[in-house]
Amino acid sequence: MLMQMKLTDFLEELGSNSPAPGGGSIAALAGSLAGSLTAMVCRLTVGNSKYAEVQGEVAAILAEADSLRSVLARYVDADTEAFNEVMAAYKLPKTTEEEKAARTAAIQHAMQQAANLPLAVAECCLKVLALAGRVLAIGNANAASDAAVAGLMAHAGLHGALFNVKINLGSIKDGAFVTVTQTKIKEFVEQDSKLHTELLTVAGRVIG
Template sequence: MLMQMKLTEFLEELGSNSPAPGGGSIAALAGALGGALAAMVCRLTVGNSKYAQVQSEIAGILSQADQLVSELACCVDADTEAFNKVMAAYKLPKATEIEKIARSEAIQQAMVAAARLPLGVAGNCLKVLSLAVRVLAIGNSNAASDASVAGLMAHAGLHGALYNVKINLSSIKDQTTQQDMQAKVAGIIAEDERLHRELLAVASKVIG
């Protein structure tokens, strides 16, 4: 499993001529890294008397960040598995009409799953970004740069995941599924733009 590899091994595998792991796994990893950084800033704030008034909120953010890290880390491997299922579907036999129909259905099912997974990743990255913005505003100011990077990692992971959604959507034939996912993508992008602007504004205020 990818998440069990040493970092050097992961990078070697990523840079190989194998198409997976690829951008989808890295998008999930970026989100997980952002969440972990946000959690770190929370832990540097918890118990600090200087931030006594926000202890309860910080504890809540920490719990959410830890959960998001866990979910996004699982998606690093899950995205590669989803891609492999798409490739396996394309390799199914197509000598007869029955085989062709079965293969086409398998491809469509795998494509939908391969689009839904990064859509979920994007949604979780959006949550990490939201947490990072808040942590940057109320958390330990000595770790403000870390909170800012947390937000930027989530922002990058979000857009990376959405690219993977979009590229798979082009192969999905069901119009209802396509339209539903496109609407969700648009909503995530709109909220990301708002939060990203807020992140930059707060970082400029706190850090300079």
């Protein structure tokens, strides 16, 4: 389990010549880190009388940030597992016509799973970005830079995940699946662009 490794060991494994873990797992990790930072800013705001008027909203943001952090942390390992499933499918026998058909079907199934996983990561990162931007605007001003970094990490995680979706789509033969996924990608990018711009605007106002 990647998330159970010491950080130094994880970095060593990441920098090895093994193709996994790779960019997909790191995108999920970036999102999880963003969720953690967002939660930290919330906890530095909740209970602070200076921010009494936003206690309820910040508490709700905290609960969602904690939930997203946990989900994204699980995706770190899940992305590597999805990649390994693709590799396993490619190694299936292909001597007979039946074996070839079974192998092709297994590859296509694994590729769709490998595309769906980072798409889910991207969606979670988008939610974290929205939370980080909101807590940056209303949360503890002393932790504003932390909220801004959380937003940037979520933004990076989203785009990193989408790169992994796109590269897998190139091998998927199901046209309907590809079209639906491409539509979701476009929606996520448009929403991210708006939220990212808002984050930078608020950061400029609050931090300078």
